[in-house]
Structure formats: structure tokens, C-alpha cells
Amino acid sequence: xxxxxxxxxxxxxxxxxxxxxxxxxxxxxxxxxxxxxxxxxxxxxxxxxxxxxxxxxxxxxxxxxxxxxxxxxxxxxxxxxxxxxxxxxxxxxxxxxxxxxxxxxxxxxxxxxxxxxxxxxxxxxxxxxxxxxxxxxxxxxxxxxxxxxxxxxxxxxxxxxxxxxxxxxxxxxxxxxxxxxxxxxxxxxxxxxxxxxxxxxxxxxxxxxxxxxxxxxxxxxxxxxxxxxxxxxxxxxxxxxxxxxxxxxxxxxxxxxxxxxxxxxxxxxxxxxxxxxxxxxxxxxxxxxxxxxxxxxxxxxxxxxxxxxxxxxxxxxxxxxxxxxxxxxxxxxxxxxxxxxxxxxx
Amino acid sequence: xxxxxxxxxxxxxxxxxxxxxxxxxxxxxxxxxxxxxxxxxxxxxxxxxxxxxxxxxxxxxxxxxxxxxxxxxxxxxxxxxxxxxxxxxxxxxxxxxxxxxxxxxxxxxxxxxxxxxxxxxxxxxxxxxxxxxxxxxxxxxxxxxxxxxxxxxxxxxxxxxxxxxxxxxxxxxxxxxxxxxxxxxxxxxxxxxxxxxxxxxxxxxxxxxxxxxxxxxxxxxxxxxxxxxxxxxxxxxxxxxxxxxxxxxxxxxxxxxxxxxxxxxxxxxxxxxxxxxxxxxxxxxxxxxxxxxxxxxxxxxxxxxxxxxxxxxxxxxxxxxxxxxxxxxxxxxxxxxxxxxxxxxxxxxxxxxxxxxxxxxxxxxxxxxxxxxxxxxxxxxxxxxxxxxxxxxxxxxxxxxxxxxxxxxxxxxxxxxxxxxxxxxxxxxxxxxxxxxxxxxxxxxxxxxxxxxxxxxxxxxxxxxxxxxxxxxxxxxxxxxxxxxxxxxxxxxxxxxxxxxxxxxxxxx
Numbered sequence: 018x019x020x021x022x023x024x025x026x027x028x029x030x031x032x033x034x035x036x037x038x039x040x041x042x043x044x045x046x047x048x049x050x051x052x053x054x055x056x057x058x059x060x061x062x063x064x065x066x067x068x069x070x071x072x073x074x075x076x077x078x079x080x081x082x083x084x085x086x087x088x089x090x091x092x093x094x095x096x097x098x099x100x101x102x103x104x105x106x107x108x109x110x111x112x113x114x115x116x117x118x119x120x121x122x123x124x125x126x127x128x129x130x131x132x133x134x135x136x137x138x139x140x141x142x143x144x145x146x147x148x149x150x151x152x153x154x155x156x157x158x159x160x161x162x163x164x165x166x167x168x169x170x171x172x173x174x175x176x177x178x179x180x181x182x183x184x185x186x187x188x189x190x191x192x193x194x195x196x197x198x199x200x201x202x203x204x205x206x207x208x209x210x211x212x213x214x215x216x217x218x219x220x221x222x223x224x225x226x227x228x229x230x231x232x233x234x235x236x237x238x239x240x241x242x243x244x245x246x247x248x249x250x251x252x253x254x255x256x257x258x259x260x261x262x263x264x265x266x267x268x269x270x271x272x273x274x275x276x277x278x279x280x281x282x283x284x285x286x287x288x289x290x291x292x293x294x295x296x297x298x299x300x301x302x303x304x305x306x307x308x309x310x311x312x313x314x315x316x317x318x319x320x321x322x323x324x325x326x327x328x329x330x331x332x333x334x335x336x337x338x339x340x341x342x343x344x345x346x347x348x349x350x351x352x353x354x355x356x357x358x359x360x361x362x363x
Numbered sequence: 364x365x366x367x368x369x370x371x372x373x374x375x376x377x378x379x380x381x382x383x384x385x386x387x388x389x390x391x392x393x394x395x396x397x398x399x400x401x402x403x404x405x406x407x408x409x410x411x412x413x414x415x416x417x418x419x420x421x422x423x424x425x426x427x428x429x430x431x432x433x434x435x436x437x438x439x440x441x442x443x444x445x446x447x448x449x450x451x452x453x454x455x456x457x458x459x460x461x462x463x464x465x466x467x468x469x470x471x472x473x474x475x476x477x478x479x480x481x482x483x484x485x486x487x488x489x490x491x492x493x494x495x496x497x498x499x500x501x502x503x504x505x506x507x508x509x510x511x512x513x514x515x516x517x518x519x520x521x522x523x524x525x526x527x528x529x530x531x532x533x534x535x536x537x538x539x540x541x542x543x544x545x546x547x548x549x550x551x552x553x554x555x556x557x558x559x560x561x562x563x564x565x566x567x568x569x570x571x572x573x574x575x576x577x578x579x580x581x582x583x584x585x586x587x588x589x590x591x592x593x594x595x596x597x598x599x600x601x602x603x604x605x606x607x608x609x610x611x612x613x614x615x616x617x618x619x620x621x622x623x624x625x626x627x628x629x630x631x632x633x634x635x636x637x638x639x640x641x642x643x644x645x646x647x648x649x650x651x652x653x654x655x656x657x658x659x660x661x662x663x664x665x666x667x668x669x670x671x672x673x674x675x676x677x678x679x680x681x682x683x684x685x686x687x688x689x690x691x692x693x694x695x696x697x698x699x700x701x702x703x704x705x706x707x708x709x710x711x712x713x714x715x716x717x718x719x720x721x722x723x724x725x726x727x728x729x730x731x732x733x734x735x736x737x738x739x740x741x742x743x744x745x746x747x748x749x750x751x752x753x754x755x756x757x758x759x760x761x762x763x764x765x766x767x768x769x770x771x772x773x774x775x776x777x778x779x780x781x782x783x784x785x786x787x788x789x790x791x792x793x794x795x796x797x798x799x800x801x802x803x804x805x806x807x808x809x810x811x812x813x814x815x816x817x818x819x820x821x822x823x824x825x826x827x828x829x830x831x832x833x834x835x836x837x838x839x840x841x842x843x844x845x846x847x848x849x850x851x852x853x854x855x856x857x858x859x860x861x862x863x864x865x866x867x868x869x870x871x872x
Contacts (some may be wrong), residue, residue, distance in 0.1 A: 079853050083785035083872040096722045099769060109870065110786040111751035111762045117783045121751050125767045127739060128747040131790075230628060238739050245735035247727025247769075256872070257787065282725070306851040309818065309843040317820045317841035319784050320853055320871065353780040357871070362781060 026363035048331050051250075051284060054088040054118075058324055062300070065089075068249075069282040070299025070330070071275050073291045078257070079321035080304040082288045083109075083115070084254050084355045089286065091118035098249035101125040101242050105228070105235040106257035116358040125248070127238050130231030155305040228258050236270055239285075243277035252286045258292030270296035292327070303328040310354060325349055374486040374517045379461055379504065380526035381477040381511035385398070388453035389443050391508035392620050392638050396441055400425065402434055405445040414445055435852055443623070452619045453477075453509070454803070455612070456646065460503050462612040463649055464490060470610050471523065477511070478526070480519060481606060497535045507562060508646050512536070518543050519605035520598050524573065543601025548574025551587045555598055564588070573599040614650070616643050616709035625664050625701035629693055632702060637686050643709045653678035657783035661687060663700040671696055675693040675733040676768045678712030684730055691737035716809025726769050736767060759868070784871045786855070792866035796855065804840055806854065809867055814844035814852055822858070836860040841871075 032039045050064035066072045066089060074082045090100050091114075100123065102109055107128045115121055232255070238251055244346050255263050262362050271294040278285050287294060292301055303325045312320040326349045381387055386403045390396055400420035404411040413429040423437055435441055454470075457477055461468045467482035472559035483496060490496040497513040504511045514525035516538040525536050528550035537545045550573045552565055570576050578601040584592040597603035619641040626632050636659070647654055661669040673688045727735075739748050749764040797807040808816050821840035838858040844853055853871040858864070 055466050077850055078787075078870050079851060080578050081872060083787055084782060087785050096724065097772075099726055105374050107785040107790050110788045111753055111784040113783065114751075115753060117785060120751070122770045122772075124750060126751055126764075127743060129743055131744060234742050237742055241735050241742075245727060245731050247725055249724065249730065257789075287563055306853070308851065309853055311818070315820060317818075317843065317871070318855065320851075353782065355784040357784050360569065 024212075049090070052092055052331065053085065054092040055353050056352045058085070061324070061326065061348060061351040066284055066286070067299045067331070069279045070282045070283045071271065071278060071287060071294050071297055072300045072302070073287045073289060073292055073294050073298040074178060074302050074304055075289055075291045075327070076304035077290055079320070080306050081320065081353075081355065082256050083113075083254070084302055084322075085193065085302075085324070086254070086286050086288055087114055087117040087119060090124065090252060091112070091120075094120035094123040097123070098124050098253070099125070099189065099247060100250040101127065101248045102252045102254060103129070103235045103238050103242070105129050105253070107131050108257055109254065113358065125242075127235075129234040129238070130228070130309050143209045158347065180238045228262055232258065232262060232266065234265065239274065241275075243274060243281065243283065246283075248280045248281075248283055250284045250286060254288045256288040256290065258290070260289070260293075262290055263289050263293050266293060268295060268297070275299070299330045300329065301329075301355070303327045307352070310356070312360075316359070317324075317357055318360050319354055321352060321354040322354050323350060371386070373484050374519075375482075375493065376516060376519050376522045377464070377481045377483045377493070377500065378514045378516075378522035378526040378528070379457065379477070379479050379481065379500060379511050380514070381504070381509050382475070382527075383415045383417060384453070384472070384475060384477040385445050386417050386443075387415075387509050388450045389446065390417065391453055392449070392618070392642070393443075394508070394638060396443075400439060401441045401443060402429070403445050404431065404434070406523075430756055437786070444543045444621070446619075446621045448679075449621065452617060455615065455617070456507055456642070457504065457509060457511075458610070458612040459614055459646065460507060460649065461500070461501070462614075464496060464500055465569050467607065467609040468612055477509075478523065480522060480607075482609065483515070493533065494537055497537065502533060503649065507642065513824055514538070516543060516601070518601045518603070519567065519607065520603045521547060521601035524550060524554045524598065524601075538601070544574075544577055544599075547599060547601050548577065549571060552576065555595060557595070561588070561591070561595070573629050573840075614711075616646060616654070616711060618642055619704070619706040621704040622702065625703050627701045629690070629697065632693075632705070633690055634688060634704065636689055636707070637682065639707045640682055640685050640689075643681055643707060644685075647709070647711050648680055650711070651714065652711040653680045653714045654685065654709045656710045657685065657689065658708045659693070660706045660708070661698050661702045662704040662706075664703055665700055667695055667700065669696075669698040669702075675699075676729040678714065679730060680714070681730065684734065687734055688737055691734070691741055695737075695741045729769060732767075732769065758788075784853075787870045787872045789867055789869060792857065792868045795865050795867045797858075797865040799857070804842060804865075807844065807856070807865070809852070809854070812850075813845050814847050816842050816844045818843040 029038055029040055048070075049068040050062070050066060051061050051068055052065040053062070074085060076082050090102070093100050095118065102124055104127060107130060109126060109128075111121060111126075114124070235253060235255070239251060242248055242251055274285055275294075275297040277283075287298070292298070292303075294301075305323050305325075307323050308323045309317065310321060312318045367781065368831060385405075386401060387404060388588055390401060391629065397417075398419075400423050401417050402413045402420050402425050403415040406412055406522055408430060411431045413425060413427055413434065416425050416427070423440060425434065425437060425440060431442075434442060436616045454477055455773045456473060458468060458470060458479060461479050461481050465481045465486055469480045469482075472476045472482060481500075483490075483493065486496065487493075493515040497515050501513050502510065511527035511532045512526050513720055514536045515526060516522035517540050518538075521538055521543040524547055528547075530707060531537060537544075543715070552562070554573070557565070565571075565576070570579070576596060579596060581593065581596065586864050588595075591599070594603060598630035608839055622633060640657070642656060643654060643657075656672060656674035658670060658672045661671075671689075671692050673685075673692050675684070675688060679685070724745065736748060746764055749767045752765050754761045755761060793809070795807050795809050798805050803819050804816050806813060809816070819840055819842050822838040823840075825837040825839055836858055836859075839855045840858070843851070843853050854867055855869040855871070856865050857868050858867065
């Protein structure tokens with residue numbers, strides 16, 4: 018035994034009662050991570066999102082969760098991996114995903130709770146359909162003109178008042194720019210929505226207020242995907258489901274997912290409005306929108322977001338020696354921004 | 364110098380003979396009845412007669428031509444109805460099996476028996492000597508669920524006679540060249556298709572075997588029975604020549620079965636489907652092929668039919684996988700009435716081989732993925748699983764769903780580092796209450812929350828489909844709004860100018 022190691026053994030033996038194995042570095046397990054493609058966030062997370070664990074992205078609507086998840090999925094699919102997007106509210110926009118760089122052929126998209134519309138509705142939406150009134154033959158007129166199809170002279174002026182009214186619409190009668198303008202106080206106009214009508218074909222209508230069926234479908238689908246294996250990332254998008262529903266999902270479900278993810282080294286990304294996976298989540302990120310970018314006066318250009326690491330399960334302490342003073346704290350938040358698809362390179 | 368001697372081309376024929384074929388064709392797909400006495404009835408009730416039976420039924424005293432009443436007096440005999448479709452299907456299957464040994468196959472079947480002759484001259488290098496070939500042929504036929512005898516001879520008719528005269532069903536008989544007469548001599552006259560008058564004449568003469576017929580003097584026989592007598596004598600001596608007329612057996616993976624009683628339960632149907640699939644897989648495997656898709660056609664009570672197509676990502680011969688896929692598909696799309704008969708048609712494909720890489724990323728296993736996707740389809744519906752394919756269109760929801768398969772292409776190029784704001788499409792669009800000020804949105808209520816608009820970008824006019832009465836004219840606004848508790852909302856509102864209503868179509872997230 019060399020003198021250095023002998024010395025170390027002796028010191029450790031002396032200090033064993035106070036500091037066990039003081040001079041032996043702790044065995045470190047290296048946990049694999051995958052980059053999200055957002056530089057600031059990758060630096061914050063020291064590499065990226067953990068593989069084989071649940072990552073929860075918590076935040077209200079418009080807080081950048083979808084952009085974040087799409088950026089991560091884009092990175093995954095570009096590395097020839099296969100991912101799945103379990104869409105609880107059927108809100109994914111494939112054009113956005115493609116614009117974010119996602120290879121759509123490598124993304125399995127499962128849309129939950131989609132009502133089956135009737136064929137009649139479908140046909141009228143897709144193809145040309147003449148309104149019913151044009152299909153009714155004109156009634157045969159009997160009377161003054163002996164059955165001729167010409168209108169009665171009395172009805173020739175029918176609709177004239179409407180036509181004149183159209184000429185007098187505000188945008189037509191408004192003063193042009195050079196004319197002296199009178200200050201007009203506009204009254205507020207309020208539009209109230211009608212009740213939504215959904216016609217379904219035999220299947221149970223999915224009310225947006227009661228998303229149990231959709232959540233149940235999504236959880237079963239995620240279970241199947243995890244059992245089947247081979248998906249590198251599974252996004253469970255519950256971002257539009259109110260927290261009172263999501264928080265009622267049994268904790269055993271998240272525990273099961275965590276175990277399955279650890280086994281298959283799949284990374285589960287959970288988009289929610291409220292943290293629900295609790296201790297099963299490997300990483301909890303809280304996202305919030307800061308403000309909208311105002312780079313152009315006439316078009317919406319994008320938003321700036323802030324991401325905070327709320328909880329990280331596997332943080333590695335650099336040493337097993339407890340310091341007397343408070344150690345330097347690492348940064349726990351980052352900022353990033355995303356631009357709309359129609360905005361050019363800046 | 365003399366002319367070189369004309370060599371006679373070598374002839375060698377294998378005859379495949381399956382007697383009581385209507386019964387065998389029905390029992391092929393009903394393995395549970397194979398060990399029971401069975402009789403097949405033909406004709407319209409009540410004038411049904413036994414047209415075919417198995418050996419166990421014969422042992423109980425059942426005979427051809429018995430009526431239904433006579434059969435009912437014998438207990439424990441299972442009675443099946445003759446099905447010409449199943450019969451034809453089984454015949455095709457056997458012909459196709461024979462076709463794997465030689466392309467030249469002549470079909471000589473009649474109503475009650477299957478008989479085909481295969482020209483096996485010159486296939487020794489491929490299939491070995493005739494005895495090995497005959498055994499292999501018989502083994503293949505047995506895996507198809509049919510018991511048949513095989514006879515090999517250099518004379519076409521001698522092979523037929525020997526196959527017909529085989530004492531047991533599973534017999535392989537080979538006649539050495541030149542030994543035809545001696546081998547056939549002990550066979551009864553019934554192996555030749557004699558007319559009633561000829562049979563009567565021979566019985567009067569005391570001729571009972573082919574050897575006795577072969578020994579008759581030629582000229583005297585012709586003087587008494589004409590050229591037909593000479594033909595029979597040549598057949599008995601194994602010398603009658605034959606002009607071979609090969610058919611062209613088509614390779615079509617098809618199985619048909621008529622159920623004894625209408626079936627409503629899917630689980631009981633799966634037993635039948637399993638047996639039929641097994642047959643299809645055996646036939647495909649014999650040609651080193653795999654099933655790439657299976658179409659199941661269910662004939663329902665009332666004349667309707669229910670057709671489903673199942674196509675996994677890769678061709679496979681895994682029976683359990685096929686049963687699972689068909690089960691899930693039929694569970695998701697159940698037939699509307701009881702099932703009377705079913706037919707399975709399969710498309711063959713090449714057996715799949717995938718080259719895996721040591722450093723390639725982990726991908727879903729295609730077979731397991733098929734089952735997983737079928738399970739998911741049963742949960743969320745057919746059109747809601749797959750990969751999105753973008754259409755070249757500016758319409759909202761300008762995409763269509765395609766079945767998901769694991770792509771095998773290379774890695775795609777990395778895009779630029781520009782992060783794009785994702786859109787969350789709200790389907791269907793939600794109606795919102797909007798307050799306008801100078802024709803611009805000032806505030807709106809969305810999901811029971813009031814938002815004040817900070818910035819409104821628009822309106823962008825969109826006419827939609829001009830021919831559609833519902834999508835005449837739209838006004839689109841991109842809004843940046845904030846609620847009273849400070850929550851920022853960036854959204855896309857659409858105003859339907861014809862309907863005069865405002866709808867929330869998307870959120871920028």
C-alpha cells in the first residue's frame with residue numbers, strides 16, 4: 018500500500034466516528050439527460066430533461082409549455098427517435114409542430130375525446146352543398162299573368178330598402194381622411210355566445226366541462242404505450258384540463274408511470290396547470306409568460322417566458338462534507354422567448 | 364453410320380388421392396370432430412342423403428345414400444351439411460400444395476374424391492428420390508388436415524390405379540419401372556372406372572382383379588368388348604398411354620367456412636378463425652412467404668356482410684398476433700347480426716427481415732406496436748391515432764391522419780435554433796363574449812374569466828371556402844390580453860361576419 022493511501026485510511030479511521038468515509042468521494046451515478054433545444058433551459062438543467070423519469074411542466078395557458086415540449090420532441094425526432102403525444106384535449110396543431118422542427122412521421126399522435134360528427138355535417142363542410150331553398154321548385158303562379166314566372170310588378174321593389182341600407186353602412190358614410198372629422202363616441206358592442214351544439218353519431222358526446230372520459234382514455238393509452246416500449250418520449254398533454262380534474266388522478270398512476278419510464282428509459286413529459294405527479298416526478302418546471310414581444314406594431318410576433326425549477330429529484334451534492342457556511346446557490350430560473358411562425362429570422 | 368437411337372423421355376408421375384373428400388374438406392377446419400363419427404348430408408331437407416362419411420362412421424354402419432331418418436337411428440354420429448364452397452376451397456388448397464412440388468399438375472377429381480397427378484420427372488435434384496418426395500408430399504397434405512395416399516409410377520394410369528387401390532389412407536406406394544403389371548395384378552377391378560355393363564360382363568366371366576384382366580388375350584377381348592375392352596386391358600397392364608394436360612393451380616390464400624349455427628359471440632368465432640388462420644399460415648410458410656394482410660368477410664343473418672381488413676406494419680406468420688389483431692378489430696367494429704359464414708382472404712408478403720444497428724436508437728418493435736395501436740384504436744377511435752400528414756392547404760385543420768409505422772429513414776437535419784411559439788388549437792372553437800370599442804375588441808370573457816385586451820392585432824380577413832355557406836367570411840384577431848389577476852393570454856379570436864359571433868380558435872402557448 019502506498020503511503021498516501023495508508024495515510025488516507027488512517028485519517029478516515031480516526032474521523033470515522035464524526036465524519037464517515039471523509040476522504041473517499043461518494044459513488045456517483047450518472048443519470049442520462051436529453052437536451053431540450055432551448056439553450057438557456059439546457060444550461061439551467063445541466064444538460065436537459067432527465068431520461069427514464071417524469072418531467073412535469075406546470076403553468077397556466079400561454080405559459081410556453083407546448084413550445085417547450087415541442088422543442089424537446091423536435092430534438093428527439095431529429096435524432097431518429099420515435100415519440101408519442103397523448104393529446105387529452107385534442108389541441109395539438111400539427112403545423113406548429115412542423116414549424117418547431119418536429120418530424121411528424123416519427124410522432125404518434127393520439128387524440129382523446131374526439132366526437133364523431135355525422136356524415137351529413139362532414140359532407141356539408143367538405144364539399145359543395147346547395148342550400149335547401151334553391152332546390153325547391155318555384156310555385157306555379159296563377160293569376161293576372163296567366164301562370165307566367167315573372168314577378169308581380171308589386172314585388173319589383175322588394176328588398177330595395179335593404180339594398181339602400183347597405184349603401185349607408187358606417188364604413189361607406191364615414192368621412193374620408195381629408196374631410197373634417199366629427200368626434201363620435203362609439204358605444205360598446207357586446208356579443209354574447211350562443212350555446213354550443215355538438216351532434217354526435219351514437220358515441221357519447223364529450224362535454225368540455227366533464228373531461229373524465231378524455232382523461233381516462235389518455236391514461237389508458239399512456240399505460241399501453243409504456244408497456245409496448247420503444248418510445249423515447251411520451252408527452253401527456255393535459256394543459257387545457259382544469260387542475261381540479263387532473264389532481265384527482267390517483268397517485269398510484271404516476272408511480273406506475275415512473276417505474277415503467279425508469280425500466281424503459283422513456284422520458285414522460287407531463288403538461289399540466291397544477292403539479293399533480295408529486296413525488297413521482299423527477300423534475301418539476303414551473304413556466305410562466307412574462308410579456309408579449311412587441312417587435313412589430315401590426316402583427317403579433319411572440320412571447321417571452323420564464324421557467325423555474327420547482328423541484329429536482331436527483332440533485333448530486335458535490336461532496337459529503339457538510340460545510341459550515343451556506344454554499345453558493347445555483348440559478349433556479351431562466352428566460353427564453355419564442356417567436357410566431359410567421360416571423361422571420363431576427 | 365446409323366441414326367442415333369431415339370430415347371423416350373423419362374416419365375414419372377405421383378398421384379395424390381384423398382377419398383371421402385367432402386367429409387375431409389369439412390373436418391379440415393373442424394379438428395374437434397375428427398375423432399368422432401361424422402356423416403355429410405347432401406340435398407334439400409327432408410330429402411337429404413349421406414354423400415360422404417369418415418371411417419368411424421363407416422364402422423358404426425353408416426353408408427352412402429342413407430337418409431336423415433336412418434342416420435338419426437344411429438346415435439353419436441355428427442351430421443354436417445355439405446358445402447360446395449368449402450369443398451372447392453379445400454381442393455384448391457391441395458392443388459396448390461401439389462403445385463409446390465412441380466408446376467405440371469393435372470386435376471382428375473370427382474365429386475366424392477380428390478385426385479391429382481403430378482409430373483415429377485426431373486425434380487429429383489430438388490426434392491430427392493421419389494420415395495422421399497412422396498413422403499414429403501403426404502406430410503404436407505397431412506399438415507393441411509387431409510389424409511391422402513400417394514402412389515408413384517412411370518405410367519400415369521398405373522399411379523392412379525395404385526393410389527385408388529391403397530389399402531390404408533396414409534400409404535405411399537412406388538412402382539419400379541417395368542413392374543407395373545405385377546404390382547397392379549392384385550388390385551380389384553373397382554379401381555378402374557367401369558360402366559355397369561362392363562362390370563357385369565367381367566363378373567360373369569369371373570374376372571375380379573386387374574391381373575386376371577391383363578391376362579386376357581387381346582384380339583378376343585376386342586372382338587367381344589371393342590376398343591373399350593382393349594383400353595381396360597392396357598390400363599390393367601399399366602401400359603395405357605396418357606396425354607398430360609397440366610392445369611395451372613393459382614396461388615390464392617383463401618379459406619371459407621359455413622357455420623352450423625349462427626354465432627353471435629366473438630370469442631367462439633375466434634376458435635374458428637384460429638384454425639383457418641393456421642391453415643393460411645401453413646400454406647404461406649410452404650412458399651417461404653408471410654401474411655401481409657387478412658380480409659375477413661362475415662356473412663350475417665339477413666344477407667348483409669361485414670368486411671374488415673387488418674394489415675400490420677410488417678408481414679408476419681405469428682398466429683397469436685394475427686388472432687389478437689383480428690380480435691381487437693372485430694371488437695372495435697362488431698357485426699350487427701349473428702354470423703352465418705366467414706371467409707378469410709390473405710395477401711402474401713415477403714417474410715420481414717430488419718437489420719438492427721448496434722448504435723441505432725431504441726425503437727418500438729413493429730409487432731408489439733401493431734397490437735398496441737390496435738388497443739389504442741379500440742379506446743379512442745380509428746381516426747384519432749396515427750401520424751399527422753400536412754396538406755398543402757391554408758384551411759384550418761389542414762392535415763389528415765395516417766396509420767403510424769416506424770420510419771426507417773435516416774436522421775433528419777437539425778433546424779435553426781429559432782424557437783417557435785406553438786399554437787394550441789381549440790377544437791371545436793369556443794364561443795366567447797366580446798366587448799368592442801371602435802370596432803376593436805376591448806375585453807372578452809373566456810372560460811369564466813374576464814380579460815382586458817392590451818394589444819389587438821388585426822383584423823385579418825379570411826373568406827374560407829367561398830362555396831360553403833358556413834364559412835363565408837371571417838375576421839381574425841390576434842389578441843394579447845391580461846386578466847384581473849395578472850395572467851397573460853395570447854390568443855386568436857375569429858369573428859364570423861355572417862353569423863355575427865366571436866369564437867376562440869387558438870391559444871399561443
